[in-house]
Amino acid sequence: MTVTPKFSPEAVSNTLKTFIQRLLLSEFFIFYLCVALFVALTPFIPVIASPYNLSNLFSNTWPLFAVAIGQTFVLIIAGIDLSQGAIISFTSVIGASLIATKVDPAVFGQSPIWGKLLFEDGAILAHTPLGVPIALLTMILVGLLIGFLNGAIIAYARIPAFMVTLVTQMFFASLAIYFVKSENIINLPKSFTSIGADSGLLSIPLVMTVVLAVVAHFVLSRTVFGRWLYSIGTNLRAAVVSGVPERKVIILTYMFSGFCAAFASIIYSSRMEMGRPTLGAPFLLDIVGGAVIGGSSLAGGKGKVIWTFFGVLFLALLGNALSLLNVPFFWIEIVKGSVILAAALIDVTRTRILQYHV
Amino acid sequence: MKPLVRIFSVLLVFAFLMAACTPATQPADSGKKQYTICFAFQDLETEFWMAGHKAITETLKARGYKVVEVNSQEDANKQLEQVKNCIAQKVDGIIVIPVDGSIALKLIAEANKAGIPIGIFNRPPQSDEGNALTVVANNEKIAEATVEYMAQEAKKLGRKVKPLIMVGDLGDPNAVGRKQGFYNVINKYPDLFETPVEVATKWNADVARDGLQAAMTANPDIDFIFTSSDFLYPTIQGVLEPLGKWKKIGEEGHVIMGGLDGDKTACSLMQPGNAYVDATGVQDLYFEAQTLLDAIVKAIEAGEKQPDAWLDDPGFALTQGNMATKEMDMWGCKLFHGK
Numbered sequence: 001m002t003v004t005p006k007f008s009p010e011a012v013s014n015t016l017k018t019f020i021q022r023l024l025l026s027e028f029f030i031f032y033l034c035v036a037l038f039v040a041l042t043p044f045i046p047v048i049a050s051p052y053n054l055s056n057l058f059s060n061t062w063p064l065f066a067v068a069i070g071q072t073f074v075l076i077i078a079g080i081d082l083s084q085g086a087i088i089s090f091t092s093v094i095g096a097s098l099i100a101t102k103v104d105p106a107v108f109g110q111s112p113i114w115g116k117l118l119f120e121d122g123a124i125l126a127h128t129p130l131g132v133p134i135a136l137l138t139m140i141l142v143g144l145l146i147g148f149l150n151g152a153i154i155a156y157a158r159i160p161a162f163m164v165t166l167v168t169q170m171f172f173a174s175l176a177i178y179f180v181k182s183e184n185i186i187n188l189p190k191s192f193t194s195i196g197a198d199s200g201l202l203s204i205p206l207v208m209t210v211v212l213a214v215v216a217h218f219v220l221s222r223t224v225f226g227r228w229l230y231s232i233g234t235n236l237r238a239a240v241v242s243g244v245p246e247r248k249v250i251i252l253t254y255m256f257s258g259f260c261a262a263f264a265s266i267i268y269s270s271r272m273e274m275g276r277p278t279l280g281a282p283f284l285l286d287i288v289g290g291a292v293i294g295g296s297s298l299a300g301g302k303g304k305v306i307w308t309f310f311g312v313l314f315l316a317l318l319g320n321a322l323s324l325l326n327v328p329f330f331w332i333e334i335v336k337g338s339v340i341l342a343a344a345l346i347d348v349t350r351t352r353i354l355q356y357h358v
Numbered sequence: 359m360k361p362l363v364r365i366f367s368v369l370l371v372f373a374f375l376m377a378a379c380t381p382a383t384q385p386a387d388s389g390k391k392q393y394t395i396c397f398a399f400q401d402l403e404t405e406f407w408m409a410g411h412k413a414i415t416e417t418l419k420a421r422g423y424k425v426v427e428v429n430s431q432e433d434a435n436k437q438l439e440q441v442k443n444c445i446a447q448k449v450d451g452i453i454v455i456p457v458d459g460s461i462a463l464k465l466i467a468e469a470n471k472a473g474i475p476i477g478i479f480n481r482p483p484q485s486d487e488g489n490a491l492t493v494v495a496n497n498e499k500i501a502e503a504t505v506e507y508m509a510q511e512a513k514k515l516g517r518k519v520k521p522l523i524m525v526g527d528l529g530d531p532n533a534v535g536r537k538q539g540f541y542n543v544i545n546k547y548p549d550l551f552e553t554p555v556e557v558a559t560k561w562n563a564d565v566a567r568d569g570l571q572a573a574m575t576a577n578p579d580i581d582f583i584f585t586s587s588d589f590l591y592p593t594i595q596g597v598l599e600p601l602g603k604w605k606k607i608g609e610e611g612h613v614i615m616g617g618l619d620g621d622k623t624a625c626s627l628m629q630p631g632n633a634y635v636d637a638t639g640v641q642d643l644y645f646e647a648q649t650l651l652d653a654i655v656k657a658i659e660a661g662e663k664q665p666d667a668w669l670d671d672p673g674f675a676l677t678q679g680n681m682a683t684k685e686m687d688m689w690g691c692k693l694f695h696g697k
Contacts, residue, residue, distance in 0.1 A: 329429035
């Protein structure tokens with residue numbers, strides 16, 4: 001019998017191979033990639049690890065993560081919600097048009113909500129003590145309602161989610177612009193803007209988003225509703241045969257997606273200190289990209305809140321790193337696209353390896 | 359092992375890409391501190407912004423400043439993030455072409471908090487909160503001078519004219535000033551002008567085309583057009599030409615036309631023998647760039663953290679009446695003639 005010495009080249013090679021294999025096949029792979037990227041870049045751009053930059057990095061991560069949680073739920077049931085950006089914009093306008101403390105008639109005089117919600121001395125709830133809580137609640141309710149509309153049409157009319165949410169995206173994005181004639185509503189009260197204000201690493205958006213994530217994780221992993229989501233996404237027919245109330249689940253899922261978008265809108269609007277009718281327009285690719293890079297499948301049946309966090313963190317870190325590296329602006333999107341493609345390729349390959357091992 | 363090899367290949371490419379992005383080592387300087395300026399701009403979608411971008415970056419580099427350029431592609435949230443990234447890098451000064459006047463306020467607040475001088479180029483903040491060096495054209499006066507010339511041309515027709523204004527994004531104070539300048543003249547001559555038609559453009563050519571088409575259909579008697587930005591001339595031509603209303607000055611049915619910016623297209627449309635445009639208001643782009651750079655450089659070198667000043671560009675109106683003497687004062691004509 002031959003014994004391989006503990007530190008023989010062969011043993012070291014085997015250990016290394018096992019270690020790399022475990023690393024690559026781990027569900028924390030994207031997180032490891034984030035850590036690797038961060039560690040690799042720190043010597044070149046030490047500022048990346050500065051408290052100010054980390055605060056900036058995470059202030060971008062939290063709202064994107066919040067909205068991507070909703071998208072993850074939708075992806076798990078093999079759907080997609082293209083209306084999330086429009087919900088962010090629409091709820092941003094609705095919230096701000098309830099609480100702005102001062103409104104310029106020269107800018108908003110032609111708006112259809114002038115004289116109804118907006119007045120020269122402020123919005124309708126501007127100087128009332130419960131104005132901000134009511135505005136927050138309204139934003140959330142509007143998000144839920146749009147989600148309900150999406151879910152009900154998808155579940156009952158059997159129109160593909162892509163088509164339904166594309167239409168609601170167009171409708172509510174345009175409605176947001178129409179309401180304020182494409183102007184931004186500024187002069188929001190301090191009690192609202194302080195929600196998204198920079199207060200270092202431990203901020204209100206962090207607390208809000210972590211609570212949302214924990215609840216969402218619990219729902220997905222510990223409740224019957226969570227199991228219904230995976231079963232619908234994996235095989236709808238089998239789920240129905242098994243007694244899953246698929247219409248109810250689809251509607252609730254899109255409502256949750258709308259809720260998450262409105263939740264993110266609160267953070268974005270307060271952070272930028274304004275209601276913007278185009279606020280959510282640029283986010284859609286990052287939302288879906290974050291969820292998919294994290295490991296959620298566009299084909300449904302696969303996804304976790306923690307994976308989505310890793311995906312969103314990876315995207316935010318990449319954008320931050322490229323900016324700090326002072327990469328010429330026309331190269332940034334090329335590099336970002338290439339890296340996302342690389343991450344997606346790695347994920348596909350990992351999935352295949354995992355299937356092979358199972 | 360094949361999949362593992364693929365993963366490693368991809369990781370290798372990834373590492374290579376990131377390594378390629380790391381900044382090159384700066385050559386040791388001659389002992390004098392090299393200042394770094396962050397230049398955050400909204401996008402380069404019109405000739406005006408392209409020329410402004412070129413003037414600012416080239417002047418800064420020529421003065422030995424290191425320039426960090428970031429393009430927000432008209433995304434206000436991204437612009438905020440980019441300016442904060444610049445602050446994290448502890449740049450010595452920030453120059454911004456803001457996405458709009460509202461986000462400018464937030465950017466100024468961030469720069470003030472960090473104690474970094476900030477300059478706002480051409481698109482002023484929506485209110486005077488915060489401290490910034492703001493260079494901006496006197497849009498109201500320039501628009502007024504331009505429309506005044508157009509009004510004098512209209513008087514020669516000996517009848518009332520039907521005016522149309524293509525209004526910019528009213529969240530941008532530049533658009534508000536231009537609209538005000540237009541109305542100052544319209545209200546001055548109540549016997550000359552019928553009630554004006556307003557077309558909202560949101561600084562977007564597609565929105566402008568749709569609005570102008572609808573307005574021309576509803577009011578075919580429109581014979582006086584003022585565009586709040588010169589970049590819309592191709593859009594106007596696209597709408598007027600099929601209607602048989604794209605006529606040179608002096609031709610029957612010529613629509614009296616004017617705009618504001620002073621770009622290359624406006625210059626080409628004012629050339630003798632091929633003139634469609636009667637007058638255009640000129641923002642003195644090179645003056646604005648130079649003035650802002652001088653002010654911010656002075657503030658940085660003096661160690662000022664929050665300089666605050668409003669730097670006015672008086673501008674002027676280039677008209678068919680003063681083309682011979684003023685043409686080469688317009689930045690768009692300099693570009694048109696290759697200077």
